[in-house]
Amino acid sequence: MADLSTVEEFVPIQQKELLALLSTGVREDGRKFDEYRKVEIQTSIYEKANGSAMVKIGNTVAVAGVKAELGEPFPDTPNEGVLTVSLELLPHASPSFEPGPPDENAVEMSRIVDRGLRESKAIKTSELCVLPGKKVWVIYVDIYAMDHDGNIVDASGIAALAALLTAKIPEVKVEGEDVVLLESTKGIPMVERPVPVTVAKIGDYLVVDPSLSEENVADVRVTMTTLESGIVSSIQKSGSGTLEEPDVLKIYDLAYEKGKEIRSLLAKLG
Amino acid sequence: MSESVVLIxxxxxxxxxxxxxxxxxxxxxxxxxxxCSGSAYIEQGKTKILVAVQGPREAHPKHIAxxxxxxxxxxxxxxxxxTDERKSPAPSRREVELSKVIREALEPALFLEEYPKTVIDVFIEVLQADAGTRxxxxxAASIxxxxxxxxxxDLVTAVAVGKVGGKVVLDLNEAEDEHGEADMPIAMMPSLNKITLLQLNGRLTRQELEEGVNLVKKGIKELYSLQKQALRARFSGAQVEV
Known part of the structure; x- marks a missing residue:
């Protein structure tokens, strides 16, 4: 069955309804504008992965798996490990997702998560070097969006972070040119906790953590990834609407505030 | 990361x-x-880009109309x-993402409802990349x-601000993009004062974010008047040949 909620002709009608509601100060699901849905984080759910996590934001579900392999460094960074992030929108998650090569939305979301982790320098990649110029740890973070009720980006970013924070990689012994993997393990050296927070603009209203029905009618979504220190390490505006200049700082303040709350959930993972 | 380069x-x-x-x-x-229905060429520093617009024309395949x-x-x-090293002509993930955000930067300015059932194609070909290509x-696409x-x-005008050697600066070149601390491209409809593209790679404080948004407007204002000049030159009878 076609999902009529995403049919373009219906969007203005739905937006009108939602705007009427927002003008009374409430959202469809009863939340305040700056209220995030309940976030649940479970880690180490797949034994064969070096790290894994499942994140639920309301009914949105994303799973991240970390696999670490010894590989070659990039020529321009011979002493640094490599991070590879990818996101797949599973057909399980929504009737509008299809199997096959990622479309522009999947590519964009996966690059938002990737940038948040990379640009924040969350992973101390120099500590992932095993044999300079020859062998480094390559950290693959593969994210699956499993159920879509809006805001897959945040769920994916938080899942990736939780999986990385709890991942274990083997300790190694270097004997000449040979690398021996030991039984003992260690964590991935993480120095930052970059948390993406998405804010949607519907009409003149900014709402944090948009649900699917809010996303469908939103003019614009902005994802900002912030760190504990207040530094913002990635921004992405998505969607064909526009922002007013003061929105930028308003969104930053929301993202930083909500990022703090989510970071405190992550701290409980140990 | 060569921290030894003095960028500023x-x-x-x-x-x-x-x-x-x-x-x-x-x-x-x-x-x-x-x-083409429309075209433009831009050089910004060593960045060189040719843009072609085809359409409005009949949508192919038809079902996308x-x-x-x-x-x-x-x-x-x-x-x-x-680029310095040959870039594979196959579209990269970066190009897929940029094609999307560029579309979303231009769309708010266009009265697309004037041309139902058609397609407008914008082809942006980067001939030489030295930062600031999106x-x-x-x-260029907007003109x-x-x-x-x-x-x-309105026209859409874009330029990046960034952080280089601890300072917020306008319009990064390649060295600044590569060795700097942050790159934040912004597009606006200048007369309407609306932001249509906003991205950030790198690390900025709240204050630097604010500074960046203010600084970018100066660059956008200058580029906006160059865009209008270029359009006037085109329609004042002075034909330009490549």
Whole structure:
């Protein structure tokens, strides 16, 4: 069955309804504008992965798996490990997702998560070097969006972070040119906790953590990834609407505030 | 990361001699191609980009057509010879993402509802990349769309601000993009004062974010008047040939 909620002709009608509601100060699901849905984080759910996590934001579900392999460094960074992030929108998650090569939305979301982790320098990649110029740890973070009720980006970013924070990689012994993997393990050296927070603009209203029905009618979504220190390490505006200049700082303040709350959930993972 | 490169001196002079709030030299031309509805060429520093607009034209495949408006398609693509190391001509994930955000930067300016069931194609070909290619691409695409006669609410003008050697600066070049601390491309409809593209790679504080948004407006204002100049030159009878 076609999902009529995403049919373009219906969007203005739905937006009108939602705007009427927002003008009374409430959202469809009863939340305040700056209220995030309940976030649940479970880690180490797949034994064969070096790290894994499942994140639920309301009914949105994303799973991240970390696999670490010894590989070659990039020529321009011979002493640094490599991070590879990818996101797949599973057909399980929504009737509008299809199997096959990622479309522009999947590519964009996966690059938002990737940038948040990379640009924040969350992973101390120099500590992932095993044999300079020859062998480094390559950290693959593969994210699956499993159920879509809006805001897959945040769920994916938080899942990736939780999986990385709890991942274990083997300790190694270097004997000449040979690398021996030991039984003992260690964590991935993480120095930052970059948390993406998405804010949607519907009409003149900014709402944090948009649900699917809010996303469908939103003019614009902005994802900002912030760190504990207040530094913002990635921004992405998505969607064909526009922002007013003061929105930028308003969104930053929301993202930083909500990022703090989510970071405190992550701290409980140990 | 070569921390040893001094990108900006104590008294605020950059590698290429610019001040923190200066654009690179910019050249724009409208109407440089004969077989397009609209076209533009831009040089911003060493960045060189050619934009072609085709349409509005019949949608192919037909099922993508919308009854209420035209579809805008954008393709941002880098020529294999545009970078230091040859770039594979196959579209990269970066190009897929940029094509999307560029489309979303241009769309708010266009009265697409004037052309139902059609497609407007914007082809942005980066011939030489030296940072700022998405923003220069947007700046050029918007004047190419204007030449194509598509009604617009405003032009769209874009430029990046960034953080280099601890300072917030306008219009990064390649060295600054590579070794700097942050790159934040922004597109606006200048007369309407609305932001249509906003991205950030790198690390900025709240204050630097605010500074960046303020600084970018200076660059956008200058580029906006160059866009209008280029359009006027095209339609005042002075034909330009490539």
């Amino acid at each position: 001196t104590q008294d605020g002079v950059r590698l290429d001699g610019r001040r923190i709030d200066e654009l690179r030299p910019v050249k724009m031309q409208v109407g440089v191609l004969k077989n 919308l009854p209420g408006r035209a579809i805008l398609r954008t393709r941002y693509h880098m020529a294999p010879f545009s 923003s220069a691409g947007i700046t 190419a769309l204007a030449e194509a006669g598509i009604p617009m609410r």
